[in-house]
Amino acid sequence: MLISSERIKDGIRKLGAKLTDLYAGKRIVVIPLLKGGFMFAADLVRFMDVDLQIEFLGASSYGEQTETSGEVRLTLDTALPLSGRHVLLVEDIIDTGLTLAYIQKLIKSRNPASLRTVVLLDKITGRKIDSEINECIFNIPDRFVFGYGLDSPGGFNRNLSDIVALKE
Ligand code: XMP
Numbered sequence: 001m002l003i004s005s006e007r008i009k010d011g012i013r014k015l016g017a018k019l020t021d022l023y024a025g026k027r028i029v030v031i032p033l034l035k036g037g038f039m040f041a042a043d044l045v046r047f048m049d050v051d052l053q054i055e056f057l058g059a060s061s062y063g064e065q066t067e068t069s070g071e072v073r074l075t076l077d078t079a080l081p082l083s084g085r086h087v088l089l090v091e092d093i094i095d096t097g098l099t100l101a102y103i104q105k106l107i108k109s110r111n112p113a114s115l116r117t118v119v120l121l122d123k124i125t126g127r128k129i130d131s132e133i134n135e136c137i138f139n140i141p142d143r144f145v146f147g148y149g150l151d152s153p154g155g156f157n158r159n160l161s162d163i164v165a166l167k168e
C-alpha cells in the first residue's frame with residue numbers, strides 16, 4: 001500500500017478548503033478527467049463550499065499497458081460550452097504531462113474565464129513536457145499505481161479505497 005484512504009481523505013479535505021477560499025463568490029465548472037479522476041473529484045466537490053456545476057472530459061493514453069503510449073485521445077467531450085466560465089480540471093495523476101497538456105490546450109481554446117488544474121498524484125520524475133498544475137496532493141515515486149479511481153492493468157481495481165503500487 002502506498003497511500004491509505006485516511007491520508008487521501010485528509011489531503012482532499014485541505015484542498016477542498018483551499019479551493020473554497022480561492023473561488024469565494026464565484027460560480028465554477030468542475031471537470032473530472034475520466035476515467036481516473038472520477039473518485040477524487042467526487043470526494044473533492046463534497047469538501048468544497050462553492051456554487052459549482054459538473055462537466056466531464058475523457059482522455060486515454062495508456063490503452064491496456066502500464067506505460068503511456070504517448071498518444072492522447074479524447075474519449076468524451078463536455079456537453080455545455082466552457083466559454084467565459086471558471087473551470088476547475090480534476091485529474092488523478094500526472095506523469096509525462098502529455099495528457100494534461102493536451103486537455104488544457106483543448107479547454108483554453110474554448111476561452112474559459114479561468115482554468116485551474118488539480119491533481120491527486122504527481123510522478124514528478126516522469127515529466128516530459130511542462131504542464132501547469134496549480135495543486136497536487138501527493139508526490140509519488142515512478143511506480144505504476146492503482147486504486148482510488150485508477151485502474152490496474154486489465155482495467156480493474158478502480159474501486160479500492162487505498163492507492164497501491166504494482167509489484168515490480
Ligand atoms: P501522462 O504521462 O500523460 O499520464 O502525464 C497521465 C495519465 O496516465 C495515466 N496514468 C496512470 N494510471 N496508474 C494508472 O492507473 C499509474 O501509475 C498511472 N500513471 C499515469 C492516468 O490515467 C493519467 O491520466
Ligand code: MG
Nearest residue numbers: 034035036092
Ligand atoms: Mg487519467
